[in-house]
Amino acid sequence: MRQITMAEAINEALREEMRKDPNIFILGEEIGLRGGAFTCTKGLMEEFPGRVLDTPISESAIAGAAYGAALTGTKAVAEFMFSDFSFIAMDQIINSAAKSRYMFGGQATIPVVFRMSSGSGRQQAAQHSQSLEVLYAHIPGLKVIMPSTPYDAKGLLKAAINDYNPVVFLEPRVLYFKKGEVPEQEYTIPIGKGDIKRSGEDVTVVATGVMVERSLAVAEKLAREGISVEVIDPRTIRPLDTELIVASVKKTGRLIVVHEAPRTYGMAGEIIALVMEQAFDYLNAPPQRVAGHDVPIPYNRNLERLAIPLEEDIEAVVRKSLK
Amino acid sequence: MDVTTSLSKEQLTKMYYDMWIIRNFEENLLDLYQKNLAYGGMHVSVGEEAIAVGACANLKREDTIVTSHRGHGHCIAKGADLKGMMAELLARKNGLCKGKGGSQHIVDMSVGVLGAQGIVGAGCGIAVGSALSFKIRGQKNVCVNFFGDGAANTGSFHESLNMAALYSLPVVFICENNGYAVSTSFARSTKIDKISVRAGSYGMPGVTIDGNNIFEVYKTVGEAVERARQGDGPTLIEAVTYRWYGHYVGDPCTYRPPGELERWKEKDPILFLEKYLLANKLCCQEEIDGLKAAAGKAIAEALDYALASPEPEPADLFTDVYFEK
Numbered sequence: 247m248r249q250i251t252m253a254e255a256i257n258e259a260l261r262e263e264m265r266k267d268p269n270i271f272i273l274g275e276e277i278g279l280r281g282g283a284f285t286c287t288k289g290l291m292e293e294f295p296g297r298v299l300d301t302p303i304s305e306s307a308i309a310g311a312a313y314g315a316a317l318t319g320t321k322a323v324a325e326f327m328f329s330d331f332s333f334i335a336m337d338q339i340i341n342s343a344a345k346s347r348y349m350f351g352g353q354a355t356i357p358v359v360f361r362m363s364s365g366s367g368r369q370q371a372a373q374h375s376q377s378l379e380v381l382y383a384h385i386p387g388l389k390v391i392m393p394s395t396p397y398d399a400k401g402l403l404k405a406a407i408n409d410y411n412p413v414v415f416l417e418p419r420v421l422y423f424k425k426g427e428v429p430e431q432e433y434t435i436p437i438g439k440g441d442i443k444r445s446g447e448d449v450t451v452v453a454t455g456v457m458v459e460r461s462l463a464v465a466e467k468l469a470r471e472g473i474s475v476e477v478i479d480p481r482t483i484r485p486l487d488t489e490l491i492v493a494s495v496k497k498t499g500r501l502i503v504v505h506e507a508p509r510t511y512g513m514a515g516e517i518i519a520l521v522m523e524q525a526f527d528y529l530n531a532p533p534q535r536v537a538g539h540d541v542p543i544p545y546n547r548n549l550e551r552l553a554i555p556l557e558e559d560i561e562a563v564v565r566k567s568l569k
Numbered sequence: 570m571d572v573t574t575s576l577s578k579e580q581l582t583k584m585y586y587d588m589w590i591i592r593n594f595e596e597n598l599l600d601l602y603q604k605n606l607a608y609g610g611m612h613v614s615v616g617e618e619a620i621a622v623g624a625c626a627n628l629k630r631e632d633t634i635v636t637s638h639r640g641h642g643h644c645i646a647k648g649a650d651l652k653g654m655m656a657e658l659l660a661r662k663n664g665l666c667k668g669k670g671g672s673q674h675i676v677d678m679s680v681g682v683l684g685a686q687g688i689v690g691a692g693c694g695i696a697v698g699s700a701l702s703f704k705i706r707g708q709k710n711v712c713v714n715f716f717g718d719g720a721a722n723t724g725s726f727h728e729s730l731n732m733a734a735l736y737s738l739p740v741v742f743i744c745e746n747n748g749y750a751v752s753t754s755f756a757r758s759t760k761i762d763k764i765s766v767r768a769g770s771y772g773m774p775g776v777t778i779d780g781n782n783i784f785e786v787y788k789t790v791g792e793a794v795e796r797a798r799q800g801d802g803p804t805l806i807e808a809v810t811y812r813w814y815g816h817y818v819g820d821p822c823t824y825r826p827p828g829e830l831e832r833w834k835e836k837d838p839i840l841f842l843e844k845y846l847l848a849n850k851l852c853c854q855e856e857i858d859g860l861k862a863a864a865g866k867a868i869a870e871a872l873d874y875a876l877a878s879p880e881p882e883p884a885d886l887f888t889d890v891y892f893e894k
Contacts, residue, residue: 269705269706271701271705296705297705299701299736301732302728302731302732302735304728304729304731304732305728306694306724306725306728306729307693307694307697307725307728307729307731307732309694310691310693310694310695310697310698310725310728310729311694311695311697311698311701311729311732312698313694313695313698314635314683314694314695314696314697314698314699314700314701314702315698315699315701315702315705316698317683317684317695317698317699318633318683318698318699318702318703319702320701320702320705320706322698334724337688337691337725338691338694338695341687341688341691342686342688342691342695346674346676346684347889347890347891347892348669348889348890349666349669349670349674350665350666350670350674350676350678350684351657351664351665351666351667351668351669351670351676351889352667352888352889353665353666353676353677353678354676354678354684355892356892386890387890387891389891410892410894411891411892
């Protein structure tokens, strides 16, 4: 199968959907003439004149306009260059987009996607490196997606564009230019369905974003010692594919959750709580968290590397759970 | 003003009637609030009716409005269902928002009321989105955004007006300057005398008008709506007015200088039109009384409907969080 990057996969998803539906437009900083800071929207302004808007640096108005357009039936995809910038837009994302269907008594549908690059790994320090999936996932009314492969990014973005709910779509920045298999023919991936990235019998590792490939590397290494690790990528943070995770834990009896975002009040806590509620009797060891440290992301390359889980951190916890 | 002669008697009496509907609706609310039948955050626009009615008289059904926390009047003027509104304010199941939105989130998508906003300034961005939607779809419609002087000091206002001008969007920004942002007076929150001068810095026309003169509102908004409809971009209109009952229902208004309310009551926008209708012999006193009585009756009917409406059921707590196919 052909191999393309996640940025190319995102570009294809946008292009395919915009070709099908003249009622979709995209807006954001640098997305038109420049083709996006990470090339995700390259060539789209030429192909879709009037439907690709270069905006001023106005995150609040970008989100407000995207929401307002979606509210009136025009599907909008807004790009935030860094998820950190979306804080300025959070009023519209959270107070407007997430709540209006409910507070308007079901009168509104909001087909809007807020795309944003996410995470650390490029020495951009504390205001350009955060992982905000849990902040958004905490808000009823939002759907939150974080793909870890070009294949998942394309299929999920297409689903997000066609969903009539506001979706926050987090794209791990360090994965933009990594290649993966993506078929030529069209496909979508349903929102809310996780994926077993590697089947295993001894321990379940739930990982998101960049942590998926790290967990897979650990699984590969441990397989050589006869340890069988199942790696699950929920892909959608909200709604979470609880069923898939619980079924896996019932099989393996062990759970480790790995994420880049800080540990405290993080996704691992939520997933572990769900498993404790639904599969406590199946557990053979205490569930464990492997997560980012509770620090802002530092500039220094070595410190930055240490701020989020490394393969050896994941490996150590997997081994500990098997003792 | 020549605009007065261009309005038919029917148009003028409709404006007069609509203003009474708004006032009756809101003065009833004050009473319902006292009785704890309506509750929570509630902001009334009594004294500001000419802006809602004068502005919306220029709009078509397919045009849209985005309003603020003080939005009952705008919703009514745009044609929102009165019974559904009253039922919503009484938190009933067949309210426009099924009893889950209340005063600050009143919406009626069927007539282009895109919702009241509980966050000051947020509406400006949403209006830009509605206008963008019209432009992308090639529709010759207009979005009118009502907000207060408080909103004019938010970042959203600045970003949105710049963006609306940049893309020449069909939107009319109407700042109802009622002199106070909560209890902070305009002079204590803003260095300039007129909000409208900001329009120039965004590259759009701006004007300050008497918000209690319905003819001035109708004419100014009409020109701005026409400009927007023709694709010539947004306008900022500052309509100077006053809210009789303060920021929220129950506001003791201790921040007002003595005599201020009384001076503004002399400039009652409804009385202004009434005097005009009588002086120009467009209506006799009997007709005026008839219109007032009809407005009172319409509100009484809306109230009867609302009072007869059921409360939401516990299971309704969980509906409409997400759209499900």
